[in-house]
Amino acid sequence: MTPPPFTTVSGPAAPMPEDNIDTDIIFPARFLLITAREGLGRYAFHDRRFDADGAEVADHILNRAPFRKAPILIAGANFGSGSSREQAVWALLGMGVRCVIAPSFGEIFHGNCLRNGILPITLPPAMVEMLMADAARGIAATVDLPAQSLTFEGREAIPFDIAPERKEALIHGWDETAQILNRFAGPIAQFEAAQRATQPWLYSKESAA
Amino acid sequence: MARALTLYEKLWQSHVVADLGEGEALLYIDRQILHEVSSPQAFVALREAGRQLRRRETHYAVADHAVPTRSPHADKHRHGAVADPQASAQIAELEANVQAFGVPYADLDGPEQGIVHVIGPESGFTLPGTTIVCGDSHTTTHGAFGALAFGIGASEQGTVMAAQCLRQSRMKTMRIDLTGQRHPLIAAKDIALAIIATIGAHGAAGHAVEFTGPVVRAMSMAERMTLCNMMIEAGSRIGLVAPDATTYAYLKGRRLAPAGALWDRAVAHWETLASDADALYDKLLTFAVGSLAPQVSWGTTPDQTLPIDTPLPDPGTLGDPAARRQLEKALAYMDLAPGQTMAGVPIARVFIGSCTNGRIEDLRAAAAVAYGRQVAPGVQALVVPGSAATRAQAEAEGLDRIFLKAGFEWRLAGCSMCVAMNDDRLAPGERCASTSNRNFEGRQGPGGRTHLMSPAMAAAAAVTGHITDVRTLPA
Numbered sequence: 001m002t003p004p005p006f007t008t009v010s011g012p013a014a015p016m017p018e019d020n021i022d023t024d025i026i027f028p029a030r031f032l033l034i035t036a037r038e039g040l041g042r043y044a045f046h047d048r049r050f051d052a053d054g055a056e057v058a059d060h061i062l063n064r065a066p067f068r069k070a071p072i073l074i075a076g077a078n079f080g081s082g083s084s085r086e087q088a089v090w091a092l093l094g095m096g097v098r099c100v101i102a103p104s105f106g107e108i109f110h111g112n113c114l115r116n117g118i119l120p121i122t123l124p125p126a127m128v129e130m131l132m133a134d135a136a137r138g139i140a141a142t143v144d145l146p147a148q149s150l151t152f153e154g155r156e157a158i159p160f161d162i163a164p165e166r167k168e169a170l171i172h173g174w175d176e177t178a179q180i181l182n183r184f185a186g187p188i189a190q191f192e193a194a195q196r197a198t199q200p201w202l203y204s205k206e207s208a209a
Numbered sequence: 210m211a212r213a214l215t216l217y218e219k220l221w222q223s224h225v226v227a228d229l230g231e232g233e234a235l236l237y238i239d240r241q242i243l244h245e246v247s248s249p250q251a252f253v254a255l256r257e258a259g260r261q262l263r264r265r266e267t268h269y270a271v272a273d274h275a276v277p278t279r280s281p282h283a284d285k286h287r288h289g290a291v292a293d294p295q296a297s298a299q300i301a302e303l304e305a306n307v308q309a310f311g312v313p314y315a316d317l318d319g320p321e322q323g324i325v326h327v328i329g330p331e332s333g334f335t336l337p338g339t340t341i342v343c344g345d346s347h348t349t350t351h352g353a354f355g356a357l358a359f360g361i362g363a364s365e366q367g368t369v370m371a372a373q374c375l376r377q378s379r380m381k382t383m384r385i386d387l388t389g390q391r392h393p394l395i396a397a398k399d400i401a402l403a404i405i406a407t408i409g410a411h412g413a414a415g416h417a418v419e420f421t422g423p424v425v426r427a428m429s430m431a432e433r434m435t436l437c438n439m440m441i442e443a444g445s446r447i448g449l450v451a452p453d454a455t456t457y458a459y460l461k462g463r464r465l466a467p468a469g470a471l472w473d474r475a476v477a478h479w480e481t482l483a484s485d486a487d488a489l490y491d492k493l494l495t496f497a498v499g500s501l502a503p504q505v506s507w508g509t510t511p512d513q514t515l516p517i518d519t520p521l522p523d524p525g526t527l528g529d530p531a532a533r534r535q536l537e538k539a540l541a542y543m544d545l546a547p548g549q550t551m552a553g554v555p556i557a558r559v560f561i562g563s564c565t566n567g568r569i570e571d572l573r574a575a576a577a578v579a580y581g582r583q584v585a586p587g588v589q590a591l592v593v594p595g596s597a598a599t600r601a602q603a604e605a606e607g608l609d610r611i612f613l614k615a616g617f618e619w620r621l622a623g624c625s626m627c628v629a630m631n632d633d634r635l636a637p638g639e640r641c642a643s644t645s646n647r648n649f650e651g652r653q654g655p656g657g658r659t660h661l662m663s664p665a666m667a668a669a670a671a672v673t674g675h676i677t678d679v680r681t682l683p684a
Contacts, residue, residue: 024647025649028629030629030630032247037253052637081410081411082441084345085247115362163231164231175258176364177254180235180376181372184226184227191226191237195237200471204467
């Protein structure tokens with residue numbers, strides 16, 4: 001499963017000025033019964049975007065122009081906390097989101113983003129607050145991953161951090177499993193041989209059930 | 210002499226396959242638990258890439274999240290009796306996958322079915338010194354055994370299946386020293402909630418949390434699991450307790466635990482895992498449990514928790530408009546007012562169970578409160594054992610009869626009302642006293658209102674019809 005490559009992304013940034021937007025809010029649990037990973041965009045933020053009858057909640061940010069198809073979200077601290085469900089990321093991807101900006105992220109969600117072609121950008125809270133105000137006015141932003149810069153129109157470019165290997169993987173849309181199998185087959189086998197010698201009980205059961 | 214190491218550092222170092230620089234490593238994964246909801250896409254990825262499981266015996270699969278906790282049949286079997294077609298299809302897909310790839314499976318109607326984080330320890334699949342992953346954030350639970358255990362996404366599950374490894378960043382370390390003498394009715398859940406309320410829902414982010422001190426040493430494995438389980442609610446993927454005699458006594462004789470000479474070798478290894486006396490942590494916290502009152506969450510994040518008699522915060526006193534808005538929003542969603550206390554708030558539903566509090570010790574604590582009392586009129590109270598084995602044990606002890614006589618429902622094992630994706634859900638606006646782990650908006654059903662608490666507290670709410678300090682129940 002190769003993620004879509006990421007180089008630059010431009011467009012409106014939907015502001016979500018709220019801390020602790022958890023993955024149950026991003027993707028309510030009952031939709032986890034769907035086993036497909038495509039077509040989940042309609043369930044993103046479902047219980048906030050739609051009322052009990054399935055009608056759009058008019059004042060939800062993602063139901064308003066110009067944010068309906070915003071490729072960027074800008075949110076409060078601890079975005080994506082809670083459940084490990086990767087559907088939260090697939091749903092964002094499904095509605096066209098490629099970048100999330102926040103002061104901090106739930107750690108499992110953060111890793112899930114990187115493995116699916118979504119760039120999580122961590123910036124200081126005061127910076128996020130300032131950019132959130134721009135975003136709310138509909139000012140578009142450009143994310144340039146090779147240059148590691150984020151530019152809201154009319155502002156100077158803001159640099160952001162990302163680990164070099166993560167950056168390369170995102171730019172090329174690499175599949176992590178294939179990378180590991182290609183690069184580390186030897187060391188994995190060596191590790192297993194050594195562990196089998198020192199901790200044989202981890203290898204003594206042929207079958208758990 | 211080698212540098213003094215923490216338990217986390219020992220577990221990390223002993224699983225590094227390759228150092229990737231910048232604090233990252235390729236980490237060997239010893240064990241993976243799979244469930245029906247987060248594994249389908251991992252199997253799809255495996256198939257599409259034409260890959261096989263590298264070591265199928267290192268996986269263990271079970272259906273827990275989507276399963277109903279009732280059966281229409283007299284013998285209580287659930288196979289072929291799952292009414293929700295999507296849930297039924299999801300369970301069938303898991304069964305087809307485990308068959309195709311030869312993954313060991315705890316059958317839905319078998320003696321080992323149950324919640325991933327309950328059956329791992331019960332079967333002896335969970336062992337000290339191992340790395341354990343699962344597509345579930347509460348995998349923190351297994352850290353109670355001195356295992357490096359953490360929740361992962363579906364993509365990573367596929368990676369573990371094919372490569373038995375994951376790329377991981379090394380965490381910082383945080384030690385929480387638990388001291389003092391707690392009231393006998395103050396549970397591990399109260400301690401966990403109080404810690405989360407103190408450090409915040411993101412307070413342990415980036416850190417592997419190790420619990421130390423006399424309070425932890427005196428805890429049962431069930432209590433240690435509750436503590437570690439809840440650390441994800443403080444933002445940490447990893448909770449840890451060093452293994453000791455309590456750990457070994459729990460594990461010895463379990464089906465998948467080493468036996469004979471291998472047991473002795475394993476224990477000798479596990480004895481080396483404890484943090485060195487002079488090991489350094491990035492953060493140190495001491496938490497006194499002596500004066501702790503029962504904790505109840507009032508809001509929509511687990512850190513919005515207070516002692517039962519403490520008045521709820523007033524948004525009017527907050528200067529920061531964003532913080533004020535968030536507090537107002539939480540109070541409005543929960544239909545609570547500033548200044549009121551949680552004591553006396555009426556509840557409609559009670560849920561006793563989950564990977565946090567669905568073990569035999571939890572059921573005993575709840576049964577002790579239920580004994581000789583009656584569920585209040587208008588309240589529906591569910592007791593859902595964490596596993597079939599726990600259920601059988603409880604029945605052998607007569608706990609089911611205590612619950613049934615008191616008017617509780619005695620259900621089959623599963624995640625049940627902790628996660629609103631099976632038949633057990635709250636209706637919009639319903640208020641629930643729950644032993645689960647998350648009070649998020651809609652977590653127990655769209656519009657549902659969750660109050661997290663200990664099993665004894667949830668049972669006390671069931672018999673009084675409102676949130677009640679279990680210490681004050683008349684004998």
